[in-house]
Amino acid sequence: MDLLELLRNLLFDYTLRTVALGAAVLGIVSGGLGSYAVLRKQSLLGDAISHAALPGIAIAFLLTGSKAPLVLILGAVIAGWLGTLGVMSIVNSTRVKDDSALGLVLAVFFGFGLVLLTFIQKMPNAAQAGLDKFLFGQAATLLERDVITMAAIGTLALLTMLMFWKEFKLLSFDPEFGASLGFPMQALDILLITLLVVAIVLGLQTVGVVLMSAMVVAPAAAARQWTDRLGIMVGLAALFGALAGVSGAVISSSTARLPTGPTIVLCISAIVLVSMVLAPNRGLIWHWVRRQRNRWRLRVEAVLGDMALLAAQHDDPGHGHSLAALRAMSQGRGGVARSLEKLERRGWVRRVSPDEWALTPNGWAAAERLLEQHEETSV
Amino acid sequence: MSLPRIEIQLIAATVAVACALPGTFLVLRRMALMSDAISHAILLGIVLAFFVVRDITSPFLVVAATLTGVLTVSLVELVNRTRLVREDAAIGLVFPALFSMGVILISRFAGNIHLDVDAVLLGELAFAPFTRFYVLGYDVGPRALTMMGGILIINVLFIVLFYKELKLATFDAGLAAALGFSPGLIHYGLMTLVSVTAVGAFDAVGSILVVALMIAPPAAAYLLTDRLPHMLGLSALLGVASAIIGYWLAHLLDASIAGSMATVTGILFGLTYLLAPERGLLAIARRRTRQRWEFAQTMLTIHLLNHEGLPEADEECRVDHMHEHMRWEPAFTAQVVRHAERTGLLLSQNGQLALTPQGRQVARQSMLQ
Numbered sequence: 001m002d003l004l005e006l007l008r009n010l011l012f013d014y015t016l017r018t019v020a021l022g023a024a025v026l027g028i029v030s031g032g033l034g035s036y037a038v039l040r041k042q043s044l045l046g047d048a049i050s051h052a053a054l055p056g057i058a059i060a061f062l063l064t065g066s067k068a069p070l071v072l073i074l075g076a077v078i079a080g081w082l083g084t085l086g087v088m089s090i091v092n093s094t095r096v097k098d099d100s101a102l103g104l105v106l107a108v109f110f111g112f113g114l115v116l117l118t119f120i121q122k123m124p125n126a127a128q129a130g131l132d133k134f135l136f137g138q139a140a141t142l143l144e145r146d147v148i149t150m151a152a153i154g155t156l157a158l159l160t161m162l163m164f165w166k167e168f169k170l171l172s173f174d175p176e177f178g179a180s181l182g183f184p185m186q187a188l189d190i191l192l193i194t195l196l197v198v199a200i201v202l203g204l205q206t207v208g209v210v211l212m213s214a215m216v217v218a219p220a221a222a223a224r225q226w227t228d229r230l231g232i233m234v235g236l237a238a239l240f241g242a243l244a245g246v247s248g249a250v251i252s253s254s255t256a257r258l259p260t261g262p263t264i265v266l267c268i269s270a271i272v273l274v275s276m277v278l279a280p281n282r283g284l285i286w287h288w289v290r291r292q293r294n295r296w297r298l299r300v301e302a303v304l305g306d307m308a309l310l311a312a313q314h315d316d317p318g319h320g321h322s323l324a325a326l327r328a329m330s331q332g333r334g335g336v337a338r339s340l341e342k343l344e345r346r347g348w349v350r351r352v353s354p355d356e357w358a359l360t361p362n363g364w365a366a367a368e369r370l371l372e373q374h375e376e377t378s379v
Numbered sequence: 380m381s382l383p384r385i386e387i388q389l390i391a392a393t394v395a396v397a398c399a400l401p402g403t404f405l406v407l408r409r410m411a412l413m414s415d416a417i418s419h420a421i422l423l424g425i426v427l428a429f430f431v432v433r434d435i436t437s438p439f440l441v442v443a444a445t446l447t448g449v450l451t452v453s454l455v456e457l458v459n460r461t462r463l464v465r466e467d468a469a470i471g472l473v474f475p476a477l478f479s480m481g482v483i484l485i486s487r488f489a490g491n492i493h494l495d496v497d498a499v500l501l502g503e504l505a506f507a508p509f510t511r512f513y514v515l516g517y518d519v520g521p522r523a524l525t526m527m528g529g530i531l532i533i534n535v536l537f538i539v540l541f542y543k544e545l546k547l548a549t550f551d552a553g554l555a556a557a558l559g560f561s562p563g564l565i566h567y568g569l570m571t572l573v574s575v576t577a578v579g580a581f582d583a584v585g586s587i588l589v590v591a592l593m594i595a596p597p598a599a600a601y602l603l604t605d606r607l608p609h610m611l612g613l614s615a616l617l618g619v620a621s622a623i624i625g626y627w628l629a630h631l632l633d634a635s636i637a638g639s640m641a642t643v644t645g646i647l648f649g650l651t652y653l654l655a656p657e658r659g660l661l662a663i664a665r666r667r668t669r670q671r672w673e674f675a676q677t678m679l680t681i682h683l684l685n686h687e688g689l690p691e692a693d694e695e696c697r698v699d700h701m702h703e704h705m706r707w708e709p710a711f712t713a714q715v716v717r718h719a720e721r722t723g724l725l726l727s728q729n730g731q732l733a734l735t736p737q738g739r740q741v742a743r744q745s746m747l748q
Contacts, residue, residue, distance in 0.1 A: 043468040044412055094658055100411040100598045104648060107415075107591035111641020114587070115628075118635040136482070210419070214475030221464045221472055259486045262479035269476040276463050284461060 023245030031219030031241025046216030052083025054113025137208030320356030395618030402593030418586035422481035448574025
């Protein structure tokens with residue numbers, strides 16, 4: 001499929017357009033709000049919330065008999081919220097740690113949701129079909145009205161986030177300071193978690209309960225690599241989320257039997273991988289380059305120091321010193337010959353014979369500067 | 380009860396004990412969510428191994444899937460070691476990716492594979508008794524039962540053999556390393572147990588029940604005891620109870636067996652959370668109330684002792700005066716006085732309070748402390 005055709009499909013093919021739009025909305029909302037979860041070390045809360053939402057969906061259906069997205073979303077939000085409350089109260093009032101509390105709520109709520117789902121499936125009511133799509137997500141079943149609901153609720157959640165920008169920033173980085181300024185930190189905490197619950201629930205129908213947690217953690221983790229500023233991080237996370245959503249939707253629609261949810265998750269995982277490797281400053285390559293540079297700087301400085309030591313023992317400053325002697329002094333640090341070449345390029349040493357080197361007057365000055373620096377830092 | 384029903388409960392009970400043992404250490408070592416990560420990620424291993432051997436019952440499948448579980452742990456550690464993301468985020472990044480690959484592989488090749496994502500997550504315990512295990516042509520029981528029995532034995536052996544090391548590495552990793560036990564080795568040993576247990580249980584009970592059984596019973600036991608052997612035993616007991624009660628609940632509701640067992644582990648944890656003798660919510664609330672009364676009583680005796688026999692005693696030791704002096708509401712004062720009178724700390728007459736010898740002693744003692 002060429003690019004033009006893809007673009008045409010994206011614009012005019014009802015299913016693809018709906019799915020891509022839905023996935024984009026999901027990526028933007030969960031990426032933006034997930035940033036706070038990742039910064040506040042609550043990455044896995046998303047996992048617990050998304051699993052906890054399942055019984056809410058089932059109960060909402062049992063009570064109303066309706067599969068309208070708004071009804072199901074409401075049920076899921078309430079259940080997800082109760083699950084979070086459960087985690088918090090277990091952590092706050094017992095010695096059971098957060099990891100156990102999260103895992104417990106996740107498995108128990110999900111198990112209860114399964115009981116309800118299987119119970120519903122055996123009811124003599126045709127309307128129940130399709131509730132199980134929430135398990136793994138079935139983006140293909142997204143309707144335009146679903147996407148409109150998602151977009152409306154998502155916009156509301158993001159607007160709330162922007163309204164409380166300053167407060168949420170305080171909450172994420174220095175809640176004690178915020179409390180001392182008189183902000184109601186606990187209420188803000190609850191509001192932010194509620195927004196996170198909403199973001200997660202919006203994505204359930206597209207990627208499913210099991211994989212939704214990835215959409216909370218991954219865009220934010222990728223965005224974190226590129227920046228140290230909250231505003232940029234939230235924006236980038238939303239962008240990455242949307243990118244993964246749309247590309248996942250397109251890839252899965254252009255290949256037979258490729259489920260959308262897992263494809264989206266693999267797309268965002270790829271973005272995370274690229275970010276971790278390539279991002280400036282924090283990325284692995286950057287890190288490696290910086291380490292190499294430091295290593296060579298140290299090696300060169302050590303050779304310069306050794307040269308100065310040798311030169312100090314001779315009356316003739318132009319006397320050459322053999323590479324072998326310098327190698328012996330380097331204590332296996334390696335790279336002596338290349339260090340000498342680097343020093344020569346700076347004009348600090350000169351080659352007097354094929355493997356003999358002498359310090360230049362400039363080199364002397366540099367070595368003395370280096371010595372002073374070391375003395376300063378050691379004092 | 381028919382044979383399959385007994386067998387289902389036996390399988391479930393075996394899984395419960397097999398999960399509770401490594402689960403106890405996971406909960407204590409704050410790695411509970413590794414069970415979630417491993418039990419999802421093994422799907423990829425199962426699928427990949429299936430492509431190689433083309434036999435869903437092959438033992439090679441178990442080995443490959445177990446290795447995938449251990450690989451998940453190392454991947455999480457690898458991501459973690461870059462220090463680019465925190466540990467919780469590392470878990471959240473690794474296992475969804477592996478699980479997604481598994482799901483995609485299954486969907487792509489769904490035509491020639493007897494694997495179902497639903498089955499991996501949810502299990503189908505109801506059908507477990509119908510896959511039999513034959514030794515030399517003799518039917519020795521359901522495959523799931525023999526397999527989980529074997530895994531249970533491995534778990535018990537590992538924990539018995541390395542009990543001291545596990546205990547030390549769990550409660551004081553630094554000391555364990557200093558004494559020359561390798562915490563890394565113990566860690567990977569434990570993770571291999573978790574992995575092999577999750578793999579063994581996946582087609583019988585599904586990964587969600589594995590997570591529930593590994594976390595909920597040990598967490599409940601953690602609220603009941605301070606001793607490791609008791610915690611191991613209680614976890615196993617609570618796990619078995621959840622399995623049996625869950626089975627009958629599912630029978631009653633005609634619903635998912637694994638789901639209802641997971642629900643029961645949650646109910647049992649909830650009950651423990653409320654009722655545990657020392658760490659339960661009720662016990663904590665009762666202790667707080669008792670401390671509040673005792674504190675108020677002691678304050679009252681100290682106040683009375685301070686003014687006893689002095690000229691202002693008539694004024695200071697009136698019941699109505701406490702409102703002003705201790706900032707107590709009249710109703711609260713009345714309750715404290717009644718309480719203290721009943722325990723024999725003071726006497727009240729016409730609104731005047733007087734300490735008994737016992738009350739004097741309490742006041743003096745609390746001031747000394």
